[in-house]
Amino acid sequence: MKLIAKRIALLCVLLTFLSAMASVAHQHSSAIESAKCSVCAAAQSAVPKTPSTLTHITFVVVATFLPQSVSAKQRLIAFALCVRPPPTV
Secondary structure, three states, X not given: OHHHHHHHHHHHHHHHHHHHHHHHHOOOOOHHHHHOOHXXXXXXXXXXXXXXXXXXXXXXXXXXXXXXXXXXXXXXXXXXXXXXOOOOO
């Protein structure tokens, strides 16, 4: 089952690559010929046109952090817990 899924995925990637190469590599000798081309028509019609709307954003302060005074001993204990010693060789 896994082998079949991998082969199908590889086939899909290969077909996608080949269709991309074909759409990039094709060219027309005149503008009239390019107007009748189904590849050019499909490439231009496949782009979705979504309207963009800007929403109004209001920032609201939820909470404030007021630092409390901390003694030097408490700072050293917190520092000792956060920093590990260098590895021994």
